[in-house]
Amino acid sequence: MDLSRVVYCEPWRVLLEHHLSPKLDSAEAARQIADPSSRLFDNLGQLDNILNLCGAIEGVLPPSDLDRKNAHQSALDELDKYKDMLEMAYAYNKIDEQQKERLLEIARLNMGFFFDLEDYANWKWFLKGLQKQVDDLSLSRKTDLDRRLSSCRRKIQGKKSSLLDKATVLFEEGNYAVVEEYLNRIDAGKLDLDVTPITESDVFSEFISDDVYKQLFDCCKKSNNRNDFAKFAKSYINKNAPKSWDTDYKDSGYKENALKMVGSWPKRGNKTGSADCKDIATFLRALGLSVRQVERTSQGQARYSASLRPASRGMTQYSHPIAAFGTKMPSKLDVLLLFGSLSPRDILSKVRAAGLTRMSLVFVDSPMRLEDKRALAELSHASNNHLQFIVIDQVLALFLALHEEPERLQLMLKCALPFTFYQPFVRDGGPTPDEMFCGRDAELRSIMDPGGAIIVYGGRQLGKTALLQRAESLCQKPDSKEFAVYVNILNCLTEKDVACKVAEAFGAKAELSLGKVEDIRSLAAAIAKAMNSKLASRVLLLLDECDNFLNAIAEHHYRELQPLIDLKSESTNSFKFVIAGLHNVCRAKNAIQENGFSGQVGSPICVKPLSPQEALQLISRPLLYLGFQVDRYPHLETILTNTNYYPGIIQFFGHTLVETMKEQYGVYYRAADGQPPYPLLEEQLGEIINKNDLNNSIREKFRLSLELDERYFMLARCIAMLSFAAEREDDQKSLLDGFSIDAIQKSAIEFDISCLKCESQSALEILLDEMVEMGILTKPSMTVHCYKLRRHSFLNIIGPNEDAVFDDIIEANECAKV
Known part of the structure; x- marks a missing residue:
């Protein structure tokens, strides 16, 4: 092992420390190795050598097998702490990814040397030396x-x-x-923190407080001894219901509804534990679920199936973000009734035996202690099959009954989901439920406006697909013969491919048969015929992933789109189409406007990162429902900053965080520690932020945003080269204030960048301002036109060093010539 090149761990430094340390005789050194407060603690190999040389020493015992095991584990724990430290240093942008991996590799390469010698104190000293390097690297x-x-x-x-x-x-x-x-x-001109509070109230903390849960539990426990929960609950509501129910809202029926709800609490009907299906249906309706009917599905168990109607996808707002109890609610909801006094293990065993395979409701006909619910959460997360079920015991039922009916479903989810597993986030660009859509109000209005934008472009994971699908949900009104049809045409390269796929989607989503279509002209004619026949009064066609198709028709200057533009005009905007995608859509935007269509296509929409408040809402609202203690400062701000406010990456992060509850619950949380609620822990966030797939996603999406227009990427490379030079020359003015348009243009000329040769300074300013809006660049002064990368970490994504960026410029120039 060569430590001569490991800063702070060099042999000369070890010798100097030894020379300056108090001189110890062998006996004292041996005693210090056994002393937890000593620098030498756990140097068991050194202790073995001392005892071999000196023989027995009074007061010092040879290390036992348990001593060696504990010392070895302590050394491994120190490695874990070191990894956590590196992960947070990276998350806080103190070091870059290469530096983090190098410091981790140094530890791995030298670990065997210290562990083989069992000199664990020296191993810990070695790690501290590496930690000092983080301070140097971040200086x-x-x-x-x-x-x-x-x-x-x-x-x-x-x-x-x-x-x-x-x-x-x-x-x-x-x-x-x-x-x-x-x-x-x-x-950018802001002086104050955004103090807009997280909009969701923390009902869960109120529910589990002693003032609420313990009081309700104690009362339910007394009634349970008499085995008549419904009678007790009615009496309790009559005494404890909000006073406003008997005064201001006397005619609202709130109290009557609450009494009806608890009166329908499922009761054991016979030896097999059957209950009245009508009672179950009444109770579920009182929770806010749209129930058609309830049927018993098992004779051996008290298992039922409730036929439900999912929430409408066309609502402008949703009371909660949990799609499994909203727009994605299954048509059949499994309901399991459990009777008698059951332990958490008993409940889990019976749920498993019932074969429940999706989110279900489990009624427990007794009051559960809060400690038992926490134990059930721990057991559920530890099980391999990760069953998803919501437990409603007598305590929760009574708590919900004391609230108005429109609030109950939201409250049930907030108070019950923390004790089970549920994944509200999507990853890898999966469909975003309507409940999880945040912000984008202006963009939605423009897409839904008949005279608004028809071109939507932006990088990956910025939410273009979610935006179009949300517009589809809001504009789909079949009762009024208004139809919105979203179609992904990623693999369509010809007019016929596009026309056929759109016609198929019209049949599936709008139940409109467009007949046989061969091209976009015949597709437009078929849509016009349906509208003229009064089969449709309005049509919004949303075409996503259009890049491949637009690339195929670029040589014709996109004239294949003319029939759709003509139909829009002829129908006086009753028909509208939208095309969305990446760089080819961006290029089509320019060509279509140059072809004189700009008056008919509205102002194009560039989909940008979310605002800080929108991003906060997207991550915090679902986490609150899952029982997380959500603190905006500093944890959520660290998350959002690392995701660059890209909604797709925020979803990716949220998904990964929730999955750790399934995979590593016991690492971070314990029922014995009073969890849930779940605090967000630094080491937990650090591990997630450092996951390769997350960082690869961030790099990929950032580069795809630059690739929207080759000029974006080349301007970013010019600014990267100027940044490297400024750091090398310690040019503090440029590092603080950014680089002028003139300096950026001169850099482009110096590197002979083909795509920027003919751009004037005013044209460059427009491009650079677009990159500011996309969250790639920032303008340190709103009055001086200077630009720099929004985050220092972007520099490493563009290129790890000056030579690499220069090579990329040369390669891009060569490709442009071809």
Whole structure:
């Protein structure tokens, strides 16, 4: 093992430390190895050598097998802490990915040496030396941010700024990623933190408090001894219902509804545990579920099936984000009744025996202790099949009955989901449930507006598909003969491919038969015929993933789209189509406008990252329903900053976080520690942020955004080269204020970049401002036209070093010539 090149662990440093340390005789050294407060603690190999040389030493015993096992485990624990430290340093943008992997590899390569010798104290000393390297590596970032903080203080000229105050605190804590984001906001003219609260109330904390849960449990427990919950619950509601139910809302029927709800609590009807299906249906309707009927499905068990209607996909707002009890609710909901006094293991065993394979309701006809619900959550997450079921015991039933009917479903989910497993997030671009759609109000209005945009473009994971599918949900009104049809044409390369796939979608989604179509002209004629025949009054056609098709028709200047444009005009905008995608859609935007269609296609929509508040809502709302303790500062801000506010990556992060509940529940949470609720832990976030698939996704989506237009990527490379040069030359002005359009243009000329040769400074300014809107660049001053990368970490995504970026420029230039 060669430590001579490992900074802070070099042999000369070890010798110097040894020379300066107090001199110990062998006996004292042996005693210190056994002393947990000593620097030598757990150097068991050294202790073996001392005892071999000196023989027995008074007060010192040879290490036992248990001592060796504990010391070995302690050393492994130190490695885990070191990994956690590196992960958080990376998440906080103190080090880059290459530096993190290098420091981790150094530890791995040298671990065997220390473990073979069983000199675990020296191993811990070695890791501390590596940790000091993190401080050295982050020094330049710390210095740059310190200068930016000073610059911002001068810029605001003594004005109060809660944003700057918070950035200063986070700077001292070493969270450079969020500090950089806050300084960018100050550069953009904002002075104060967004104090808009997370809109969802924390009902779960109220429910599990002693004032609520313990009181309800104690009362239910007394009634359970008399085995007549319904009678007790009616009496309790009459005494404890909100006073407003008897005064201000006397005619609303709130109390009558609550009494009816608890009166229909499922009761054992005979030896097999049957219950009245009508009672179950009444209770489910009182929860806010749209129930058609309830049937018994098993004679051996008290298992039932409720026929339900899912929530409408056309609602403008949803009371909760849980699609399994909303738009994605199955037509059949399994209901299991459990009677008698049951332990958490008993409940889980009976649920497993019932063969429930999807989200189900399990009624427990007794009051469950809060500790038992937590134990059930722990057991459920630890099981291999990860059953999804919501438990409604007498305590929860009574709590829900004391609230108005429109609130109950939302409250049930908030109070019951933390004790089970549910995945609300999607990953890899899966369909986004309507309940999980956040923000984009202006873009939605433009797409739904008959005279609004027909071109939607943007990078991957920015939410184009979710935007179009949400528009489809809102505009689909078959009762009014208004139809919206979303079609993914990713694999369609010809007019006939597109026309046939659209016609098929019209049949499936709008139940409109368009007959045989051969091309877009015949497709437009078929749609016009359906509208003229009064089969449809309005039609919105939403075409997604259009890049391949647009590339195929680019040589014809996109004239194949003319029939759709003509139909839009002839129908006085009763028909509208939208095309969405990546770079080819972006290019088509320019060509279509140049062809004189701009008056008919509206202003194109560039789908950008979410606003900070929209991003916060997307991640926080589902997590609250799952029982997480959601603190905006600093954890959620760290998450959102690392995702660059891309909705697809936020969903990816949320999905990964929830999956850790299934895979590593016992690592982070324990029922004995009073969980749920679940605090978000630094080491948990650090591990997720450092996952390869997440970071690969971030890099891929960032580069795809740059590839929307080859000029974007080349401008980013020019700014990267200028940034590398500024860092090398310690050009603090450029690092703080960014680079002028003139400097960027000169860089493009120096590298002979083909796609930027003919661009004027005004044209470059438009492109650079677009990149600011896309969250790629930032303008440190709103009055001076200078630009720099929004995040320092973007530099490593564009290229790890100056030579690599230069090689990419040369390669891109060669490809352009071909």
